[in-house]
Amino acid sequence: MPLACLTIPALALACEVAERPALAAQLVAVTDESRVRVLECSARAASLGVWSGMSLRKATALCPGLIVLEQRPALVARVAAHLVDAIASISPLVEEGEPGIVYADLRGMEALYPRPGMVEQAIFDAVPLGLRPCLGIADTKFTTGIAARCALPGEPLRVEPATAKDFLAGKPAAWLPLDHEAIERLGLLGIRTIGEFAAFARSAVEAQFGKAGGRAWLAARGEDPSPLRPRPFEREQVLERVQAQPPLVSREAITRTVEQMLIRALRHPRALNRFVCSVRLCATTDDDRLWERIRVLREPAGGQVRLWAAIRPLLEEADYHGPVAELELELGGLTSESGRQPALLNAEQIRKHEQLDEMVRHLKVRYGHPAVARVVEVEPWSRIPERRHALMDYDP
Amino acid sequence: MEPHSRTPARTHGLRPLGLPRPVMVSLGESRLPATMTRMSRSQTMLAVARVEEVWRIAEEWWRSDPLARTYYRLLLADGRVVTLFHDDAEASGDAWYEQVY
Numbered sequence: 001m002p003l004a005c006l007t008i009p010a011l012a013l014a015c016e017v018a019e020r021p022a023l024a025a026q027l028v029a030v031t032d033e034s035r036v037r038v039l040e041c042s043a044r045a046a047s048l049g050v051w052s053g054m055s056l057r058k059a060t061a062l063c064p065g066l067i068v069l070e071q072r073p074a075l076v077a078r079v080a081a082h083l084v085d086a087i088a089s090i091s092p093l094v095e096e097g098e099p100g101i102v103y104a105d106l107r108g109m110e111a112l113y114p115r116p117g118m119v120e121q122a123i124f125d126a127v128p129l130g131l132r133p134c135l136g137i138a139d140t141k142f143t144t145g146i147a148a149r150c151a152l153p154g155e156p157l158r159v160e161p162a163t164a165k166d167f168l169a170g171k172p173a174a175w176l177p178l179d180h181e182a183i184e185r186l187g188l189l190g191i192r193t194i195g196e197f198a199a200f201a202r203s204a205v206e207a208q209f210g211k212a213g214g215r216a217w218l219a220a221r222g223e224d225p226s227p228l229r230p231r232p233f234e235r236e237q238v239l240e241r242v243q244a245q246p247p248l249v250s251r252e253a254i255t256r257t258v259e260q261m262l263i264r265a266l267r268h269p270r271a272l273n274r275f276v277c278s279v280r281l282c283a284t285t286d287d288d289r290l291w292e293r294i295r296v297l298r299e300p301a302g303g304q305v306r307l308w309a310a311i312r313p314l315l316e317e318a319d320y321h322g323p324v325a326e327l328e329l330e331l332g333g334l335t336s337e338s339g340r341q342p343a344l345l346n347a348e349q350i351r352k353h354e355q356l357d358e359m360v361r362h363l364k365v366r367y368g369h370p371a372v373a374r375v376v377e378v379e380p381w382s383r384i385p386e387r388r389h390a391l392m393d394y395d396p
Numbered sequence: 397m398e399p400h401s402r403t404p405a406r407t408h409g410l411r412p413l414g415l416p417r418p419v420m421v422s423l424g425e426s427r428l429p430a431t432m433t434r435m436s437r438s439q440t441m442l443a444v445a446r447v448e449e450v451w452r453i454a455e456e457w458w459r460s461d462p463l464a465r466t467y468y469r470l471l472l473a474d475g476r477v478v479t480l481f482h483d484d485a486e487a488s489g490d491a492w493y494e495q496v497y
Contacts, residue, residue: 257409
């Protein structure tokens with residue numbers, strides 16, 4: 001079996017419709033983050049002349065009843081990640097394209113899905129409900145992508161190798177894997193379809209567009225040489241998530257919460273006596289905007305102090321887009337310990353600290369919950385006294 | 397495939413300090429607190445000797461549950477100083493709290 005490409009057309013809009021199915025039949029447009037232009041619009045809005053990239057002012061003038069939704073990047077990222085996970089449950093070799101586009105290698109899966117249509121059905125079943133996925137199946141990556149683009153939601157489109165060239169011939173040349181400038185030049189040269197492009201000699205195309213042109217020429221003939229690049233095998237990781245209600249508005253509160261998340265993450269059995277190679281921090285605002293940072297550590301680090309030293313600067317530089325409703329901390333690439341230099345001079349202090357931690361652990365076992373807490377500053381400038389300080393569980 | 401360690405989301409573990417405690421207050425002729433009674437077992441009524449300071453806080457007026465408080469620093473008859481506030485956003489109109497300010 002060949003390659004598959006699963007796409008969710010107009011992903012941002014599809015996410016909104018999946019949440020509120022009544023929107024499907026309405027005039028709907030999703031704006032970009034600057035709230036100036038239309039990012040995606042529903043078929044009904046498109047039939048009235050709204051198009052992606054149009055200024056919002058024009059779109060609302062054109063469709064007075066247009067329902068304008070603000071893009072929710074966090075929701076889109078979540079759905080895109082679910083989509084990748086869904087396909088990964090069918091095939092282990094999965095490549096994530098742009099958000100909402102996933103490629104999978106289906107070769108060697110005949111034993112699992114022996115009858116025609118079984119694997120297609122399995123893929124559709126794995127996709128979260130309400131997303132209206134389009135599935136294309138072909139022998140090369142480019143043809144697969146175009147097949148998915150042309151497929152109707154819920155109806156797989158399979159392109160056989162023998163018919164790939166003819167299938168591609170009528171498609172717009174703008175879909176070729178070339179940069180924006182090259183596509184513009186194709187337009188100026190009067191080349192409108194992939195078939196017209198494929199009709200030239202390869203040498204002529206390469207003379208105009210270089211190596212990329214040669215690859216596009218092969219793709220246009222259904223012989224795309226670009227391989228599927230499966231996402232790398234994920235090393236072990238620990239993920240800690242926290243929901244804040246009411247959302248956190250102060251940087252100190254966020255910092256303290258992340259500090260506590262780190263302590264909890266390090267207590268996970270998988271992280272015990274292990275070193276961490278990378279740290280990912282993600283904050284979602286109450287209106288689903290996203291802030292995310294990934295730090296790959298120069299060398300694997302273990303222990304709260306060293307990891308906090310890597311995480312804290314990320315939080316200090318963070319530019320959240322609003323009150324934070326959800327925080328996610330991921331300790332990735334867990335490895336075995338690579339050696340540790342013990343302290344020589346402050347051994348007594350460390351010993352006392354360890355004794356204290358041991359006592360606190362005993363108290364927790366006895367009472368069933370952390371019995372000792374630390375007072376931390378949260379919003380020291382606040383005029384509301386109960387917001388200035390907070391108690392944070394001391395839970396070594 | 398390695399199972400994911402994804403933990404179910406939990407609420408953040410920061411507990412506020414210095415939360416206000418409800419008290420009963422009777423007003424004098426000038427509409428200022430004249431006595432206060434803590435909600436403790438003894439429910440002793442404490443007389444107010446003097447109102448030392450009054451100030452008002454109005455925050456988050458753009459939210460659905462805005463915050464509006466009128467604070468009073470009171471000198472009690474027994475010489476202690478306490479800070480009370482009236483919750484102006486409370487619908488009942490009779491919500492008084494004591495708070496360490």
